[in-house]
Each structure stands twice: as structure tokens, then as C-alpha cells.
Amino acid sequence: MTFDLPVLPFTYDALEPVISQEAVKTHFEKHHLGYAAKLNKLMEGSATAKVSLENLIKTSSGSILNNAAQIWNHNFYWDCLTKLGKTSISMNLHAALSEEFGSFETFRERFTSAASELFGSGWVWLVADDTGKLQIESMPNANCPLEYGKRPLLVVDVWEHAYYLDYQSERLSYLKSWWTIVNWDFVGKQFSKIN
């Protein structure tokens, strides 16, 4: 059984100076591709020729689920990022976040707090539930919104491997800088799918 191998949507130096070339390279090659190698190993000998990560996430458990989810989460994480200052949030997403959280700044503060306070390793997401309501979700380890029927719009990786090379243990410094490289065009596209 095979699945599509991850592809980084930009060059290793694209997120400088917020995330260094070395950090992106290590994160992608050692961690993201590492999960892909582990999943390939776990799937050896399986009869099905080709499978989607989404399907594996919705139908598997244990190590297969964990590695498939980590690959999918990282794909989504990279898509959420772009060159410093390249994009800005659309007016309709800004309005929706303001309506749900009181203001866009309050949304950012609550998202940052959730990411700062998540104990150990994991991911913090902006998702829409099945009614389209926007929510901030903290998910430990390899958890993925697809497992819970939630539709993701934005994610930040708060595993230590995401920031340690550039920010050491200062997760909050990473988060504050991370906002400047969010790819609002991608996030806006996810938002347009839920309406």
C-alpha cells in the first residue's frame, strides 16, 4: 500500500527569519518525512495499492493512525505558512472571527494562549464544527480534527521540534513570530469551503 509522500510547498529558506532554513529542513526531513517512512513500514504487505491519508485517519487506530495523522497535520501546517508579510486576512474571515470571538485580536490572543498552554506536544487548530461554528481546539500528540468530524482552517505545531532550534524553550516567542508568516490566502480558502 502506498500514499502520496509529503511535499514542502516552499523552499527551506522561505520562512526566514521567523523560522530558519535549518529548522524548516530538520522539521521536514527528519520529522515529517520520518512519519512517512514509519507509515510506509507499517503498511508493508497490505493488499490495497493506494490509500488516502484522510481515509486512513478516519478508519485506522494505533500507530497507523498516529503516523498518518502526523503526516496530514504537517501537510496542513506547511500550507498555513508563507513568506513574512506576504498575505493578509480577508475581510469576511476577519468579520467571522470578530463575530465569534468578540474581535480579531481576542481570537489571536485566545489561540496564542491555547498554544502556549498546551501541555507537552500537540497542535492548536482553528476549526469549524458541523454547523460552521468557528472554534479553537487544542489537540495533544497526533490528534487530528478529521477524526472528530471538524473542518480545519488553521493550525500551529507546538511540538518542541517545531521551534526548539530557533527559540529553544521559548514557545511563546515562537508563537508571537509565527503569526507574521501565516498564509491567510490558504486559511481563507478553507473558510470559503465551510460556507
Ligand SMILES: [Fe+2]
Ligand atoms: Fe512538527
